[in-house]
Amino acid sequence: MRAGRREPMRRKVVQSTELEALPISSRTTGPKAGAKTAKNQRKHKTDSTQGELMRMTLRACLIARDATFNVQDLLTNSSRMAFLAVRDCEKELDQIERQIDEQLPGAITRVNERKARQLLACLKCITDLERIGDLVMGVAHRVQARSGQLPGSDVRYLVQMSAILRDMLEDIHRGFVSLDVESARKVLRIDAELDRICHTLFQKHLADNAREKDSLSFDVLLMAQALERAGDHAKNLAEELYGLIEGHTLRHSPKRTTAQ
Secondary structure, three states: OOOOOOHHHHHOOOOOOOOOOOOOOOOOOOHHHHHHHHHHHHHHHHHHHHHHHHHHHHHHHHHHHHHHHHHHHHHHHOOHHHHHHHHHHHHHHHHHHHHHHHHHHHHHOOOOHHHHHHHHHHHHHHHHHHHHHHHHHHHHHHHHHOOOOOOHHHHHHHHHHHHHHHHHHHHHHHHHHHOOHHHHHHHHHHHHHHHHHHHHHHHHHHOOOOHHHHHHHHHHHHHHHHHHHHHHHHHHHHHHHHHHHHOOOOOOOOOOOOOO
16 A cells, blocks of 8 residues: 555445436246347446446545545655655546546437436536546646745645645535535535635735745745646536536526625
8 A cells, every 4th residue: 555545545436326226127038028128138238337437436536535635645744655646546537537438428328318417417527527636636746846845834725725625525525425415515615715725825925026936936826726726626516516416507507786
């Protein structure tokens, strides 16, 4: 086991509560029975594919969560093993995205509207999760290049942002498993805290114009921006979860107008 990685977190495969029981084939004989059996087999295959796509998406959420946990370790301890763990997470997310991209088009043509919405949610979610993996990997590369150079105050801010992002992904995973809309609402609220910390870091560094700190400050701001953008993708996941449960999206809700 690599240092900095929680192995039980990485190997847990969650069974979705949305999966339906598989059909039992009829024992009658004859042409009609054969056609019915073939139909049942196709439905069995469709349900199996849908279940696997949903399980892969849930697993991807855990992997993205692990990446944020390991980037915290990298920021705190400059651990080479934590860097490698983040890299492994990023590669796994890429692989899962490719698998879902390959399997989903065929699966979505064989299901009803409700299941089609679930599969579309899988596609949207893995896109955001893969992007989170890329952004966290970018932070890890910059931390690795600046090992031992980052000021303690900046590290504390970045660790705090990573911890918030990890909690957001934990809530997203829990929400999809239990179809809990409150988990989605919690993530939407927490995202504002990430924005606040990022804004604080920008104010701090832009107020300090010392030339010798320009390059280092630039890297710190890019890391903060990457974590803030990862939070935006986690917010997208929360909105997708909300839409899956409530049946309507939050992304295009009409804006309220205030009375003059």
